[in-house]
Amino acid sequence: MTEAGVEQKLSSGTNAPSIKMKGEKVSVHYGEKRALFDVDLDVRENQVTALIGPSGCGKSTFLRCLNRMNDTIDIARVSGKITLDGEDVYDPKIDVVELRARVGMVFQKPNPFPKSIYENVAYGPRIHGLARSKSELDGIVESSLKKAGLFNEVKDRLLESGTGLSGGQQQRLCIARAIAVSPEVILMDEPCSALDPIATARVEELIDELRQNYTIVIVTHSMQQAARVSQRTAMFHLGYLVEEGATDKMFTNPDDKRTQDYITGRFG
Amino acid sequence: MVGYLVVLLLVLAAAAYWIGRTRAIASVNGDVARLHSLPGQHGMFLALFAAGPALLAILLWSLVTPGIESSIIADRFSSELSGMGIPQVEAFIRDARAMAFGGLVGFADPTKEAAAAVYKSVHTTSTWIIWAVALVLSASGFYWAYSRIAQAYRARHVVERVLRAFLIACSVVAILTTIGIVLSLIFESLRFFQQVPFYKFLFGTHWSPQSAFTGAGAEAGAVNQDIFGMVPLFAGTLLITLIAMLVAAPIGLMAAIYLSDYASKSVRAVAKPVLEILAGIPTVVYGFFAALTVAPYFRGIGESLGLNVASESALAAGVVMGIMIIPFVSSLSDDVINAVPQSLRDGSAGLGATKSETIRKVVLPAALPGIVSAMLLAVSRAIGETMIVVMAAGLAANLTANPLEAVTTVTVQIVTLLVGDQEFDSAKTLAAFALGLVLFCITLTLNIVALRVVQKYREQYD
Amino acid sequence: MTDAISSFGAVGRPVSIHTDGAAKARLKGRYRTETWFKWLGAGAVALAGLFLVLLLSTIVTQAIPALRQNYLTLPIDLSAAKVDPAKLDEVNYDAIAQEALAARFPDVTSRQDRRLLRGLISTGTGVFLRKDIAADPGMLGGTVDYAVPVDDFADLYLKGLLADVGSDEAISTSVTPSKTSGDIDLTFGDDAMLALARGRGATEGENGMLTLTSGASSLLVVFNGGTVKLTALWPGPSGTAVAKGTVIEALDSTAPAASGQAFLRVIDTPEASRKISDKEIVWLDTLKSAGQIESRFNSIFFFTGASREPELAGVWGAVVGSFLTMIVTLAIAFPIGVSAAIYLEEFAPKNRLTTIIEVNINNLAAVPSIVFGLLGLAVFLNFFGMPRSAPVVGGMVLALMTLPIIIIASRASLRAVPPSIREAALGIGASKAQTVFHHVLPLAMPGIMTGTILGMAHALGETAPLLMIGMVAFIVDIPGGFTDPATILPVQIFMWADFPEAGFQQKTSAAILILLLFLVIMNAIAVILRRRFERRW
The missing domain is CATH 1.10.3720.10 (MetI-like)
Known part of the structure; x- marks a missing residue:
């Protein structure tokens, strides 16, 4: 157990879940500009961790570090250490493809591929070679869609284009697409920001259900959403991690003045 | 002579500008703020009316006089010309004009010299007429406009309205060009189809217009209709286009993919100019390269393999045309590939796909309509390309699918039929226009389809 | 901490589905495809670059020779007897230039050879001469050294584009001619020449007779101030070799040339497969070695209009x-x-x-x-x-x-x-x-x-x-x-x-x-x- 773990145990007082991912002194530079300052944050297994904070505070940047999506940005430079099950994900020995298979991602704007619903979900298992037969692939697609709570809505039109679905359905399709790869961690970057309230509620429900099997990190703009879906919350401001702790404590009795101000709507 | 007139009018316009300005200022005793329009606008107004109508008259005159003069000559010499066919009359007039004003003279004879003298005197008369007309127009325009200039006169509105009319006229030039193309192609093609039925032209499989006439002398009008079948030309064009696309499509597409997704900045800094240079090289240079380097090279390879490669093989022309089209394909594909939203690439990468998996399974399928339309535009370009095939492809219309043989194309035949001394009315030259019409229709259809597909595709992501 | 991970994931398969041996193997295959794809793209770009380089280099290498033109300086007689200053327009300047060239090679007498010789200078010579005289009448009245452009084939030969000519090599034996002009016999002190001719495409006949046809390389023997082209060789008595030859440039004497005094010049390209004859080559080489040929910047190309004559x-x-x-x-x-x-x-x-x-x-x-x-x-x-x-x-x-x-x-x-x-x-x-x-x-x-x-x-x-x-x-x-x-x-x-x-x-x-x-x-x-x-x- 690390110090953070011990501290966590003390503060929550219950049998804390083990730590799945861990960031130590994570800093990110975009060219000359520094976007993240020495962030230490743990992600606990089978819990939802919410990252909150005003725009441009670095929460999405941190999220994208967890599965090295920042690699796709030429000017981004990451320092510090991030581990997945104790392995440094920025270790040159670690393969980024394998990492992303284990740490899936759902994006802000639903981005289904311009393919059929079936093909969207089957894409991940196909490229990773997870299914040995057509029937096994069918099984993965069906169970993923079911877990994403989408199966009943689309079961009759699996071969229609994924871009034809409504926004909320598209986002759940993207979640199903991520689940189909059997990741261990799912990262969600403001998954509901482009959705209407009803679709948002549906996705939030889904996130809560998914917690049984996956570790989830979610970036959100909405404090209510963080309060509703997460067990733990981390507050970012201007690239610094301000405060981190159990969600109920954060929303009732935060340690930091800035957190207090933010959740009460004084800024952000 | 008329050149001096134009210069004179321009000088007059400059003077009118100054006069108009001065008068406008004088009309308010120097208190310029009381004028409705600026003094300069009054000057412009006066200049426009002093020179504009006269310049328009000169433009009109220079467009119509050659025709009028020719018809006067033809009329004056009708007895001498009565025995001749239309082409000979045209040649006669052409020579007479050349003798009168300088130019290439076919051959001279006394009648032509007489005609040239008449030409000269007619031309002198018409020049005097235009001088008079232009000066009268200029003076009256100046007088009218000068009398208008006053404190409250809205010279700016007039000037801006004329300007606007000029701008509209300029935009209409593009439409006039299209109309000109369509009308001239259709008109000449109709004359061709009067001599050769269009089904024989479109579906005939024999093409040898060099032996167009069955009879001779006075009977020379009888056209052998069976030698104007364009199927072999069309087949040849398609064969060369196919070879060109087999070269250009994969190389152009892969180059675009590599440059947009893989290449480092320094590689891109070298490769992009290389493609731009390839695109900027004139086609006649490619033609020279094809005829003098590539064709003999392929022939040599063929010989060493025991194959008989024609020295003007479709393969050489097609390959070089393919090289020419590579930058075209790659720049269009580049646009299309970059139009695929980054979110799709992120989505794929977020699932753990490698770069090539993302490209092959997400980007390319998503960009497919755009790529298809890029290829259509490239095909259209290849079909309309002229110089490479004129220099490197053959003249004989073989109906074959063997790339090692010589084939001919639509554009090659247009050039062959129209270059050199031809009478303009023969079935041969008219056939070139019929071929031009076919070429225009095919490329236009391909372009319209391609632009539609691209538009639909753009809408998908906008 | 790793021991805390649950070993079973979502769909009932081990979580390590992405890390087990099979996954590693699959990953390796995927990366192989990735590399392939990448190189395919790089190859396409490289190919486009290669095409460009090929095209430009072909054109540049061909264009460079055209930037220069060879001129032949001839002493041209412009005395009043040849050019009447009053009737400058009626003079046949071409003929004057051709006479000057013919005077340079007095041995060339047959009509055919004279015509060949005249062909060495450009057909535009007369025009240039007329123009230059009109511009500078001071040229008239005597003999002037005047540079005329050489004909296109001569020019190409001088630029080394028509035939491969080896350098002169000394013959390490004596050479004895029978006459100084016409068809002559040469006697070589040893038979090394026979082997050489065989290697150069000579046709083997009866009794060791070797014939050098126009399909073989041309063998020229240069000695005694003249040039002889060999047409046939055969073994002579006591290890010598005898050759039949045509004199292209007359010899000074029939004295035998000692070992090292005669030179062999080989034109590798057979006469039948080049557009310039042995005679023209010999004449041009003579003129060149006499310093009468000069390569100049090709101002004709840059500053005149089109012509049917390449030069x-x-x-x-x-x-x-x-x-x-x-x-x-x-x-x-x-x-x-x-x-x-x-x-x-x-x-x-x-x-x-x-x-x-x-x-x-x-x-x-x-x-x-x-x-x-x-x-x-x-x-x-x-x-x-x-x-x-x-x-x-x-x-x-x-x-x-x-x-x-x-x-x-x-x-x-x-x-x-x-x-x-x-x-x-x-x-x-x-x-x-x-x-x-x-x-x-x-x-x-x-x-x-x-x-x-x-x-x-x-x-x-x-x-x-x-x-x-x-x-x-x-x-x-x-x-x-x-x-x-x-x-x-x-x-x-x-x-x-x-x-x-x-x-x-x-x-x-x-x-x-x-x-x-x-x-x-x-x-x-x-x-x-x-x-x-x-x-x-």
Whole structure:
């Protein structure tokens, strides 16, 4: 157990879940500009961790570090250490493809591929070679869609284009697409920001259900959403991690003045 | 002579500008703020009316006089010309004009010299007429406009309205060009189809217009209709286009993919100019390269393999045309590939796909309509390309699918039929226009389809 | 901490599905595909680069020889007996130059050989001589050393492009001739020459007879101040070799040449497969070693008009034609194109007509250029009766072709001017026209100029439409005006590429280089304009 773990145990007082991912002194530079300052944050297994904070505070940047999506940005430079099950994900020995298979991602704007619903979900298992037969692939697609709570809505039109679905359905399709790869961690970057309230509620429900099997990190703009879906919350401001702790404590009795101000709507 | 007139009018316009300005200022005793329009606008107004109508008259005159003069000559010499066919009359007039004003003279004879003298005197008369007309127009325009200039006169509105009319006229030039193309192609093609039925032209499989006439002398009008079948030309064009696309499509597409997704900045800094240079090289240079380097090279390879490669093989022309089209394909594909939203690439990468998996399974399928339309535009370009095939492809219309043989194309035949001394009315030259019409229709259809597909595709992501 | 991970994941398979051995193996395969794909792309780019290098290097290597021309300096007799100063126009200057050349080789007597010898100098010699005498009458009255351009084949040979000639090698045995001229016998001190002839493609006959036909390399023996071409060899008595030969240049004497005094020159390319005979080669080599041949900068090529003779052909006429044509194109396409762009971008209401014009312009940009040629032929030449082959017509056709390019580029650059500029001007009460002409247009001008230059570069390289309006005619004179018959650089290239003479191949490449040079300059100006003035809003 690390110090953070011990501290966590003390503060929550219950049998804390083990730590799945861990960031130590994570800093990110975009060219000359520094976007993240020495962030230490743990992600606990089978819990939802919410990252909150005003725009441009670095929460999405941190999220994208967890599965090295920042690699796709030429000017981004990451320092510090991030581990997945104790392995440094920025270790040159670690393969980024394998990492992303284990740490899936759902994006802000639903981005289904311009393919059929079936093909969207089957894409991940196909490229990773997870299914040995057509029937096994069918099984993965069906169970993923079911877990994403989408199966009943689309079961009759699996071969229609994924871009034809409504926004909320598209986002759940993207979640199903991520689940189909059997990741261990799912990262969600403001998954509901482009959705209407009803679709948002549906996705939030889904996130809560998914917690049984996956570790989830979610970036959100909405404090209510963080309060509703997460067990733990981390507050970012201007690239610094301000405060981190159990969600109920954060929303009732935060340690930091800035957190207090933010959740009460004084800024952000 | 008329050149001096134009210069004179321009000088007059400059003077009118100054006069108009001065008068406008004088009309308010120097208190310029009381004028409705600026003094300069009054000057412009006066200049426009002093020179504009006269310049328009000169433009009109220079467009119509050659025709009028020719018809006067033809009329004056009708007895001498009565025995001749239309082409000979045209040649006669052409020579007479050349003798009168300088130019290439076919051959001279006394009648032509007489005609040239008449030409000269007619031309002198018409020049005097235009001088008079232009000066009268200029003076009256100046007088009218000068009398208008006053404190409250809205010279700016007039000037801006004329300007606007000029701008509209300029935009209409593009439409006039299209109309000109369509009308001239259709008109000449109709004359061709009067001599050769269009089904024989479109579906005939024999093409040898060099032996167009069955009879001779006075009977020379009888056209052998069976030698104007364009199927072999069309087949040849398609064969060369196919070879060109087999070269250009994969190389152009892969180059675009590599440059947009893989290449480092320094590689891109070298490769992009290389493609731009390839695109900027004139086609006649490619033609020279094809005829003098590539064709003999392929022939040599063929010989060493025991194959008989024609020295003007479709393969050489097609390959070089393919090289020419590579930058075209790659720049269009580049646009299309970059139009695929980054979110799709992120989505794929977020699932753990490698770069090539993302490209092959997400980007390319998503960009497919755009790529298809890029290829259509490239095909259209290849079909309309002229110089490479004129220099490197053959003249004989073989109906074959063997790339090692010589084939001919639509554009090659247009050039062959129209270059050199031809009478303009023969079935041969008219056939070139019929071929031009076919070429225009095919490329236009391909372009319209391609632009539609691209538009639909753009809408998908906008 | 790793022991805390649950070993079973979502779908009931081990979580390590992404990390187990099978996954690693799959990953390896995927990366192999990735590498392949990447190299395929790199290969495509490399191939495009290779094509460019191949094309340019072919043209440059062919063009370089054309930049120089060999001149032969001859003592030409311009005394009053030959050239009557009062009747300069009636003199046959060609004959005078040919006499001077014949006097240089008094041994050449047969009609056939005299004709061959005359062919060494250009057929344009007389014209040059007449012009130079007219310019400098001081040349008259005596014998002057005058440099005349050599004929194209002679020129190509002197540049080493027609035949491979080895250097002279000393013969390490004595050589004895039987006579000094005509067909003679040579006796070599040993039989080394026999083996050499065998190696050079001699035909083996009876009794060891070796015949050197025109299909074999030419063997020339140079000694006693003359040159003998060997035609046959056979073994002589006591280890010697005897050869039959034809004297090309007479020998001084029949004295035997000692070992090392005679030289063997081998022309590797057989006489039958080159376009220059042994005799011409010997004459040229003689002239060259006498210092009478000089390679000069090829001013004929750069500063004269076209010709059917490769050594007299120049590009200047075509350059001037291109220049005149481009002036017309620019004068028409630039104002009309920019005006149309201004109207469509700034003034036009969004209605059907505007849409039609826009679609029309886009389609016009993709119409094959040859169709514009057909338009020019049907409308400008036949309907309006304008002169054939004239730069004014060529310029109009190219202007119509370039118009869409200029309009599209100008519109893009007008669109790039931010609306705030227009609003600012309109806000202080400027009229729409004042706004556009005082504020928007000046800001858009660099972009418009760049587009125009690129459009003009495109027009400069265009060939096909100009073939249609007769600019392909063979025109020797330099055009002096817009209605004079003219040809243009790309068409000149096209015509020269079609001429069978080997000399034209180099000229064509050199003309291409000149064309490319103009294009490079225009593109460089466009790039500089873009760099200097382009603003990002």
